[in-house]
Amino acid sequence: MKIDGNSIYTPVTQKTQQSVTQGMMRKDDFLKLFLTSLQYQDPSNAMDMNQMMNQMSQLSLMEQVQNMTKSIETFSNAVQSNAIEGGMKFLGKEVEAASESGEVIVGTVDQIRLSGGSIQLVIGDQIISMQQVISVKNKIEK
Numbered sequence: 001m002k003i004d005g006n007s008i009y010t011p012v013t014q015k016t017q018q019s020v021t022q023g024m025m026r027k028d029d030f031l032k033l034f035l036t037s038l039q040y041q042d043p044s045n046a047m048d049m050n051q052m053m054n055q056m057s058q059l060s061l062m063e064q065v066q067n068m069t070k071s072i073e074t075f076s077n078a079v080q081s082n083a084i085e086g087g088m089k090f091l092g093k094e095v096e097a098a099s100e101s102g103e104v105i106v107g108t109v110d111q112i113r114l115s116g117g118s119i120q121l122v123i124g125d126q127i128i129s130m131q132q133v134i135s136v137k138n139k140i141e142k
Contacts, residue, residue, distance in 0.1 A: 027063050034059070087112040087119040090136065095123060097132040104134075 034055055041047055090109045097105045107123035114120075119130045 027059060027066065030059055030062065083117075083119050084112065084114055087114075087121065087130065090121055090130075090133075094137050095121060095128075095133055096135045097121075097123075097128045098134055099126070099128065099132065 038047065091112060092108065094106070094108050099105055105123060105126050105128060107126070109121045109123055111122035112119060113122060113127075120127050121130065121133070
C-alpha cells in the first residue's frame, strides 16, 4: 500500500485490471469468490445448500458458455479458411460468369477475396461471386 498525499491506494495487478476493464467475471474469479465466501462464512449461519448448488450450477453454466464460444470461433475460422481454399482453385483459370445485370463476363481470375463471408473472384476490374460462375476452364499457355 502506498500513501500519496491524502489518498491511499493499492497497486492493481495486470490480471485484476483486465477483469475490471472487461467488466465481467471469469470462472476463476467466480470460483475464488465462492471459495472465499465458504472459508469466511459464519459457522452458526452456514450457507444454504440450495444456494451453494445454485452457485455451482452457475459456475458450470458459465464454463459451458465459454467452451461453446471458443468452439464457435474455431468453427467460424475453419469455414472461412475452407472458403478461401475453395476459391483458390479458380486462380489463373478462365471463367465465364453471369453478372447481376445478365451480362456474360469472360476472363482470367486474377485475385480471390473474402467479403461478407462469401468468396469473390476478381477478373480484371470486374468482381463476381462464385455463385455467378457458369463455366471454368484451364487457361492454356501458347
